[in-house]
Structures are given as structure tokens and as C-alpha cells.
Amino acid sequence: MNSSKPSLKQKFTAWLENASMLDDAMEKDLAKGSDLKAQENEKAVYEAWEQRQKNRHDTAVQEEHALYERIHHWTMTGGAKTATILYRLFCIFVCLAVTAFMLMMVLDMPAYGNANSPVNNEVSARYIEKGMEETGAVNIVAGMILDYRAFDTLGESTVLFIAACAVLTLLRIDLNRHGLPTEELIAAEADDRHHEPKDDVILQRSAALLVPIILLFGIYIIFNGHLSPGGGFSGGAIIGAGMILYLNAFGFKATGKIMNFRVFTVITFCSLMFYGLAKTYSFFTGANHLHSIISPGIPGNIFSAGLILPLNIAVGMVVACTMYVFYALFRKGGM
Amino acid sequence: MTLFTYVLLGFLIVSALCVSLFKNLLTAVVVFMSYSLVMSVIWMLLESPDLAITEAAVGAGVTSVLFFITLKKLHAIEKRRKPENEQQ
Amino acid sequence: MLDWLRFILTAVLLVGGITVMCISMYGVYRFKFVLNRMHVAAMGDTMGLFITLLGLSFSAPDFTTVIKFFLIVCFLWIASPVASHLIARLEVTLNDHLEDEMEVLK
Numbered sequence: 241m242n243s244s245k246p247s248l249k250q251k252f253t254a255w256l257e258n259a260s261m262l263d264d265a266m267e268k269d270l271a272k273g274s275d276l277k278a279q280e281n282e283k284a285v286y287e288a289w290e291q292r293q294k295n296r297h298d299t300a301v302q303e304e305h306a307l308y309e310r311i312h313h314w315t316m317t318g319g320a321k322t323a324t325i326l327y328r329l330f331c332i333f334v335c336l337a338v339t340a341f342m343l344m345m346v347l348d349m350p351a352y353g354n355a356n357s358p359v360n361n362e363v364s365a366r367y368i369e370k371g372m373e374e375t376g377a378v379n380i381v382a383g384m385i386l387d388y389r390a391f392d393t394l395g396e397s398t399v400l401f402i403a404a405c406a407v408l409t410l411l412r413i414d415l416n417r418h419g420l421p422t423e424e425l426i427a428a429e430a431d432d433r434h435h436e437p438k439d440d441v442i443l444q445r446s447a448a449l450l451v452p453i454i455l456l457f458g459i460y461i462i463f464n465g466h467l468s469p470g471g472g473f474s475g476g477a478i479i480g481a482g483m484i485l486y487l488n489a490f491g492f493k494a495t496g497k498i499m500n501f502r503v504f505t506v507i508t509f510c511s512l513m514f515y516g517l518a519k520t521y522s523f524f525t526g527a528n529h530l531h532s533i534i535s536p537g538i539p540g541n542i543f544s545a546g547l548i549l550p551l552n553i554a555v556g557m558v559v560a561c562t563m564y565v566f567y568a569l570f571r572k573g574g575m
Numbered sequence: 576m577t578l579f580t581y582v583l584l585g586f587l588i589v590s591a592l593c594v595s596l597f598k599n600l601l602t603a604v605v606v607f608m609s610y611s612l613v614m615s616v617i618w619m620l621l622e623s624p625d626l627a628i629t630e631a632a633v634g635a636g637v638t639s640v641l642f643f644i645t646l647k648k649l650h651a652i653e654k655r656r657k658p659e660n661e662q663q
Numbered sequence: 664m665l666d667w668l669r670f671i672l673t674a675v676l677l678v679g680g681i682t683v684m685c686i687s688m689y690g691v692y693r694f695k696f697v698l699n700r701m702h703v704a705a706m707g708d709t710m711g712l713f714i715t716l717l718g719l720s721f722s723a724p725d726f727t728t729v730i731k732f733f734l735i736v737c738f739l740w741i742a743s744p745v746a747s748h749l750i751a752r753l754e755v756t757l758n759d760h761l762e763d764e765m766e767v768l769k
Contacts, residue, residue, distance in 0.1 A: 381623075381625050440748075440749070440752070442745055442748050443745055443748070443749065446741050446742070446745045449741060450738070450741060450742065453738070461628065469624035469625045469627075469628065470624075470625060470628055471625060473625075473629050474625060474628035474629040474632060477629060477632035477633045477636070477637060478628075478632050480637060481632055481636045481637055484637070484640060563633075563637050566637070566641060567637070567640065567641065567644070570641055570644045570645060570648075571644050
């Protein structure tokens with residue numbers, strides 16, 4: 241430390257901390273060697289160059305700003321207008337194209353009531369000629385959808401059931417962990433009777449008169465499905481509408497006694513299971529020109545047409561429950 | 576195809592256009608209801624009473640009721656303010 | 664003779680019912696306020712339908728059809744006024760400036 245000459249270690253640390261010794265040496269050389277004039281000249285050249293760069297940069301920035309402003313302005317006015325016009329033109333084009341396509345398809349179709357159209361083939365002829373004999377149903381439509389094409393109808397009922405499940409998962413408001421109503425449920429129940437008649441005597445009296453008739457009519461349509469127009473879907477929808485009227489008149493407390501979540505699950509599950517099992521059994525025993533065990537009965541009787549009546553009842557129950565559950569869930573998020 | 580059928584079909588087209596063009600959702604739902612009703616009459620004329628019953632019960636009845644409830648949930652059916660308040 | 668009588672009765676009643684329906688339809692567009700329009704609409708539903716079905720029942724093929732018409736009229740005479748009542752209730756609840764449209768007795 242006391243020596244005037246720095247030690248190797250000091251040199252090394254100085255080199256590490258500041259800069260390289262070589263740089264220092266070069267700097268010293270430059271300061272000594274270059275003359276003042278050259279230095280000033282160099283400085284002026286450098287400044288001029290810097291100024292040029294700066295000017296160039298500024299003009300570039302200005303141009304960029306101007307361009308940006310122009311584009312921005314254009315998108316806000318002209319661009320928006322053009323986009324709207326293009327969008328509308330595109331919409332009109334798509335509409336016209338789809339319409340033209342569909343009209344072309346219609347032109348390709350056989351004429352209404354044409355006897356030679358491919359729809360009038362041997363299948364429909366067989367349905368019309370032998371439908372009553374084979375299924376026992378006077379109403380050919382019921383014989384078709386519940387006997388010849390019964391798995392189709394099973395799929396349709398299942399689609400309804402899946403739709404009800406989706407609505408349940410989306411809209412149902414659950415109780416909390418302790419089995420008590422949550423705040424959301426209480427708010428939904430308070431909102432439910434908002435702007436709606438509560439205990440309206442006129443509505444209640446007329447509903448008490450009409451609901452049994454509506455339900456009876458629906459049951460008649462279901463039970464008579466193989467004899468007259470109607471069947472499970474129509475009758476079920478009518479029963480569902482009657483139950484909705486009853487719910488509107490008397491509120492959730494009255495309908496909750498006969499219809500709750502558990503009843504809905506049990507009824508739909510049992511109906512669909514019964515449908516699937518019965519139809520599997522009937523196909524297993526009756527299809528492929530085997531003699532069917534389930535007899536069609538005498539056409540025209542109420543207990544005839546084999547499996548069509550029970551299948552109608554099953555479909556009707558699924559449809560009625562689904563209608564009611566849709567309404568209840570849309571309205572309050574529960575039953 | 577009688578004149579009656581053509582009138583009904585024209586009504587169908589007009590109401591289908593109206594449903595998409597009306598700004599008021601409640602009006603659109605009511606027009607859709609009338610569409611379903613006319614559709615059920617057309618099914619009846621095409622000799623398929625099964626479909627006519629289903630269309631009248633589901634299309635005109637239950638579907639519109641569900642639409643109305645949805646509109647109520649969206650607060651599309653609300654108290655109307657006084658016209659004086661709107662001007663101020 | 665009887666056939667002619669039936670035909671004339673049916674025609675007159677049908678025309679009358681359709682006239683009532685048309686008047687009610689015109690009234691729905693003519694009136695401005697909901698309660699007036701509701702009254703007119705209910706008129707078409709009850710009286711127009713009754714007269715039309717009465718006319719149709721004169722030319723019905725058998726008595727069962729007449730009973731069906733009667734049941735339809737019964738159903739609509741119960742259902743339609745109740746629907747009008749509910750619409751009126753909703754209008755009274757939702758309309759704040761009901762006093763501007765009519766005289767309200769309290």
C-alpha cells in the first residue's frame with residue numbers, strides 16, 4: 241500500500257473495476273498525439289452528422305404520425321363506412337346465394353302429388369297397405385313412428401331428455417352445503433312474482449275449471465293415439481301446457497306437492513327405460529319375419545296395436561315432464 | 576292449392592320477415608306466435624293433424640311462454656316511464 | 664226447403680261473425696291505449712267466434728259436431744276473458760301514466 245508503484249493485485253482490481261489498461265493507454269496516446277484543429281474538425285463533422293440524423297429521424301417520426309393519423313381517421317370515418325357497406329353487401333350476397341340455392345333444390349324436387357316421385361316407393365305403399373294389419377294401429381302415423389320406426393322416436397325422446405338435462409345444468413340454482421337456500425335462490429324467488437298476479441281469484445277459479453279439462457284432453461289424445469290423430473308428443477305437450485297454467489294460477493307451493501325434481505327424474509328415467517326395453521324386446525321377438533309374441537289385437541279397440549299404447553304413454557310422460565321442467569327452470573331456477 | 580293456401584303461405588313469409596326485422600323483442604315474439612298458429616293451419620291443410628296439434632301446443636303455446644319468461648328475465652317487459660320524463 | 668233455410672241461416676251468421684271479427688281487428692289498430700284495444704280484441708274472440716260457430720253448427724253433419732262447437736265456445740268464453748283480465752292487470756301495474764289515458768277512480 242505504501243509503495244508508489246501499484247502492485248499487481250491493485251492493477252488487476254483497478255482493471256476489473258474501471259476499464260482496461262489498454263483503453264487508458266490509447267486515450268492518453270490520442271490526447272497527446274492528435275492536434276486541436278483536427279479534433280475540432282472532427283467534432284464539427286460529427287455534430288453535422290448528428291444533426292442530419294436527428295432531422296431525418298424527426299421527419300420520419302412526423303411522416304409516421306401523419307400516416308397513422310390518416311389511417312386512424314380513415315378507419316373511423318371512411319373505413320367504417322366501407323366496412324359497413326362491405327358487410328351489408330356480403331350479407332345480401334349470402335342471403336341471395338342461400339335463397340337461390342334452396343330455390344334450385346326446390347326446382348329439382350318432383351311436383352307436389354306426383355305419383356312417379358321417388359318418395360312414393362314400395363316402402364310407403366307397404367306402410368299404407370299392410371300397416372294396419374301388421375301393427376294393429378288404425379292411425380297409420382302412430383303405427384309408423386311407434387312400430388316401424390320406433391327407435392327413431394326413442395332417439396327423439398332422448399333428445400328431449402338431454403335438452404332438459406342441459407337446461408337443468410345451466411339454470412338450476414342449488415341449495416347450499418347445509419341444505420339451506422342460498423342468497424341467489426332467495427333473490428330468484430323474490431324476482432319470480434315480480435309483475436305477476438299473485439293469488440288472482442279470477443285466474444284461480446278459471447284454472448280450477450279448465451286445468452282438469454285440459455289434462456283430460458291431453459290424456460285422451462295420448463290414449464287414443466293409435467286410433468285418431470295425436471299421440472305421445474302432442475298429448476304430452478298439451479298436458480305440459482295444462483300443468484304450466486296450474487303453476488301460474490296457484491304458484492310453486494301447490495305444484496311442488498305433485499311435481500318436484502325427484503319425481504321428474506324418476507318419471508323420465510322409468511319412461512325412457514321402459515321404452516328402450518320394450519322396443520328392444522319387440523324387435524328381438526318380432527323382427528326378421530319371426531312371429532311376434534305381442535299380439536296386435538283387433539284394430540279399432542282401445543287395447544289393441546300391441547306396444548303402441550304403452551309406448552305412447554311413455555313418450556307422453558317424458559314430453560309433459562320436460563315441458564313443465566323447462567318452464568319451472570326458466571322461471572325460477574328450481575322446482 | 577287453393578287461394579286460401581296461397582294467402583296463408585304469404586302470411587308465413589311476411590311474418591317470418593317481420594320477426595327478423597322488428598326491433599321490439601316482445602312484438603317479435605308475438606309475431607312468431609302467430610307464425611306458429613298459421614303453420615299449424617297449413618299442416619292441417621296438408622292433411623297431417625298430428626303435426627298440427629303438436630305445432631299449436633308447442634310452437635304457439637309453450638315456446639312463446641318460454642320466450643316471454645326469458646324476456647322478463649332480461650327486463651324487456653318493464654315499467655314504462657312517463658313521456659314528460661323522456662323529453663327532459 | 665229446409666236445406667235452403669239452413670244454408671241461409673249459416674251464411675247470414677257466418678257473414679255476421681266475420682264482420683264482428685273484422686270490426687275487432689280494425690279496432691285493435693284504431694285505438695291507441697292498451698285497455699281499449701284489449702276490449703276490442705276480446706270482443707272478436709267471444710262474440711265473433713260465437714256467431715261464427717253458431718252459423719257453422721246449423722250446417723253441421725251430425726249432432727256430435729254441434730257439441731264440439733259448443734265445447735269450443737265454452738272453453739274460449741272462459742279462457743279469453745281471463746286472459747284479457749290478466750293483460751289488464753299487467754298494464755295497470757306497468758303503466759305509470761294511466762291517469763293521462765283515462766279517468767281513474769280510486
